[in-house]
Amino acid sequence: MRNSPSNTLLSVPSGGLQISEFPPPQLITDKTKIYFSLIIPTYKERENIVRLVKVLSELLEEVIPDDYELIVVDDDSPDRTWEVAQSMMAEYPNLRVMRRQQERGLSSAVIRGWQVARGSVLGVIDGDLQHPPEVLAQLLRSIEQGADLAVASRHIDGGGVSRWSAVRRFLSRGAQVLGLIFLPGVLGRVSDPMSGYFMVRRRCIAGVTLNPVGYKILLEVIARGNVAEIAEVGYVFCERKQGESKVTWKQYVEYLHHLLRLRLTTTQVGQKFSFPIGRFLRFGLVGLSGVFVDMAILYLLSDPSTLALPLTRSKIIAGEIAIFNNFLWNDAWTFADVAMQQQEWHHRAKRFLKFNLVCLAGLLINVLVLNLVFNFVIPNRYIANLIAIAVATIWNFWVNLKLSWRVTDVK
Structure with a gap:
């Protein structure tokens, strides 16, 4: 081992918090x-x-x-x-x-x-x-x-x-x-x-x-x-x-x-990370399937020719079933590499709960962006809605990528 010169304490540096390229x-x-x-x-x-x-x-x-x-x-x-x-x-x-x-x-x-x-x-x-x-x-x-x-x-x-x-x-x-x-x-x-x-x-x-x-x-x-x-x-x-x-x-x-x-x-923020395009496209396709599931369930529950349930109740049920559909596909396809590492039921349940919460936040963001764009930027409800959907989709994907599909527990 190196011989320590003494057992004296190091002097505390003063001045700015800057590291030199070489030791003093x-x-x-x-x-x-x-x-x-x-x-x-x-x-x-x-x-x-x-x-x-x-x-x-x-x-x-x-x-x-x-x-x-x-x-x-x-x-x-x-x-x-x-x-x-x-x-x-x-x-x-x-x-x-x-x-x-x-x-x-x-x-x-x-x-x-x-x-x-x-x-x-x-x-x-x-x-x-x-x-x-x-x-x-x-x-x-x-x-x-x-x-x-x-x-x-x-x-x-x-x-x-x-x-x-x-x-x-x-x-x-x-x-x-x-x-x-x-x-x-x-x-x-x-x-x-x-x-x-x-x-x-x-x-x-x-x-x-x-x-x-x-x-x-x-x-x-x-x-x-x-x-x-x-x-x-x-x-x-x-x-x-x-x-x-x-x-x-x-x-x-x-x-x-x-x-x-x-x-x-900082001026370089946002320039040093890569966006996972392939995973995002899979996430988008899964979300598209959820739209069809939502529409089909809403029709079966609320249409006068079927069950004729109240619209709000039907929409809540349809939305949750669509979320469940999206979770299953994302778990099995979009984030399959992560999901395979934690296949126990309680791991899946926790991922599903997080996915639900993130999607709920995404819904709130969707409504907020829709109103902001429609009232202050583009007074066209359909274009504003498309922008709101895009923003909410990116939110849902990114936060789920970072929070829902991740290994956080060990035995």
Whole structure:
């Protein structure tokens, strides 16, 4: 292992949140370049930090022996997490520690850590053991295979959450939908834009002034960085065993603030993701079949020559049957590759519920766009209706693609 020069704390960088293309000369302790720098932002993680450093060091010594560094960036924890980490530096020479007393916040802590890092690949992992360390090997492999950014995702094959409440799941999904509306070119590039577990090539964010709000630094990296190829690795978000959760309503407010700031200050948003045309065409054909199903059921239920039920009741039943028809076809055809990974009845039931909710929102969007276009743009009800249908169809497809047909549970 490299010999650590001392067990002194790192100086906290000042000034703007900008990463240099190369490490500052005073940080290079020998001629050998470090490949990987992993930042561990902490606050009141005294009960977790010892085990985390031990596990990470053992894993990285196997994968990239003596070619890494761990940097704990602590926000002056009242339980003196930084002091515990500092006491471990003699045993783990690749460990470095920073104590921040004037600044606060996870995102800025990560960037300050990156500013003093010596690696050509920069990463971040939570300090609470909710991010499984063993996924690091797969993320590193993705970088070695050419990716600029490797993200640990809860929303692809092999990923999930262990025991989240329904409220937390709802808030997480709602936040992602808002992100897709505000920043489709950013959130549309990855399946889990809320992830705080990833690594990026230094050159992709070098020279860029980062301006994060709250916890979601990945959004900042994708939106402002020069990131071409992105790879994703599935992981299961584990429940915290020690310490206390930092998730509060404040983080959701900060997330909204961050979305608005990125929307207003980035010019490349929307240009860095590909739209799945083939899947969208299949989705459109399925939607067309739903129109015929809706019309046929409406006729059978409401026509005076058949059951003659009230029109409103007939329309609700017909609409729901059409939605069910569309769900079955989408599940078996449009999104078959995803559906095959989760075929149990409760998985299908959850997808159907999400599909229903997304379609209901799409109906509201349809009505809203219809009225806006008809009253303010084109005073032709039929053209306005076609535009409204097109907007609602794109909404239904994109949100269902990102939320309904996705692997989110594990056994």
